[in-house]
Amino acid sequence: MYTEKIEEFQRYFKSHSEYKVYPGHSSKVHSVGWSCDGRRLASGSFDKSVCIHVLQKDTISKEIVFKGHGGSVDQLCWHQTNPNLLSTASGDKTVRIWDTRQSKSVAVIPTKGENINITWAPNGETIAVGNKEDLVTFIDTKTNKIKTEEQYAFEVNEISWNNTSDLFFLTNGQGCIHILSYPDLELQHILNAHPGTCICIEFDPTGKYFATGSADALVSLWDINELACKKVFTRMDWPVRTISFSHDGQLLASASEDLIIDIGFTETGDKIADISVDAATFTVAWHPSQYLLAYACDDKDTYDRKRDAGTLKVWGFPSDS
Incomplete structure (x- = not known):
């Protein structure tokens, strides 16, 4: 059923396997993300800065460097419908919101601990940030004030809303996914997803699936309506640190300390391509x-x-460019 599509993707990436390298920071890059219109690529670094690059055809150029954080920028996320707004979580115990039309942050929200994970609700109304003490803080983006805080008794890793912003997901150190109703944060389900720590979670843009990456080196694919595991990707040897779905949900990229980034076909798990790297991949x-x-x-x-x-690097350019 999917054979033709898989072969088409494999052919495409044989001729689109160039990557380009862009200097941006003086220390390691922890997080990268594209604006919703795809024009800008942001990177957050251990050097406390956020770098914004602009994509034009097959070239990317640096546009602006945002400074202000007093600690490492550990994760960033863009607003899902406003291409100018970006939020960052830092070890300096703040969340910052940036507007690419301005040279400094438009909001600084103090929080209780060193922040490591951040997610912006798809409806744009709330930002959630998780810290090293497993406290999740919810910020109202209209007022830039904290709405509520939830302290958890287990290791909280990545956090995310579903695409309709009415369910909130936490991945934890026991390999579970906690699914809470939102905004009342009542526990709905606990999925025993992995035997090892559940590290990252990502929702497919079409709303059909979500995927989790784990310390057991596996990526599991879940049907969002049935909450059933549909597929397990098994090509990694090291804990899966980061995953991402393509815009059409057909491809799933996963990365770890393995010296490849794996690109799989979502529906079947078939390998489409891989990207050789020289070191562990963070994002x-x-x-x-x-x-x-x-x-x-x-x-x-x-x-x-x-x-x-x-x-930071971008892969997928035409091989003859």
Whole structure:
């Protein structure tokens, strides 16, 4: 049923397997993400800065560097319908909201701990941020004030809303996914997803699936309506740190400390392509309308192996460009 589509993708990426490297930071890049219109690519780094790049055809150029955080920028996420707004979570115990039309942050929200995970509800109304002490803070984006805080008794890893913003998902250190109603945050289900720590979670743009990556080196694909596991991707050998669905939900990229980024066909798990890397990969993000994958690894400087390269990369350009 899917054989032709799989072969078509495999052929496409044979001729679109070029990657380009973009310097942006003086230290390792923790997080990358595209704006909803696909024009901008943001990266957040251990060097406390956020870098915005602009995509034009097959070239990407640096537009602006946002400074202000007093600690590492551990995760970033864009507003899902406003291409100018970006939020960042930092170890400096703040969340910042940035507008690409301005040179400084438009809001600074103090929080109780060192923040490591951030997610913006698809309806744009709320930002949730998780910290190292497993406290999840919900911020009202109209007032930029904290609405509520929830302290959990287990290790909270990545957090996310579903595409309709009425369910909130937590991945935890026991390999479970906690599904809560939103906004009342009542527990609806606990899925025993993995034997190892559940590290990352991602929703497919079409609303059919979500996927989780785990310390057991597996990626599991879940039917969002049935809450049933449909597929397990098994090509990694190391804990899966980061995953991303393509804009049409047909491809799933996953990365770890393995020296490849795996691109699989969502419905069957078949391998479409892989990207060779030289170091552990922290973050991957598909473009919102093209088959371009942004990613960042723990690369070292070519001339000084003690220094981080601070680069981000984009793969999927035509191989003859």
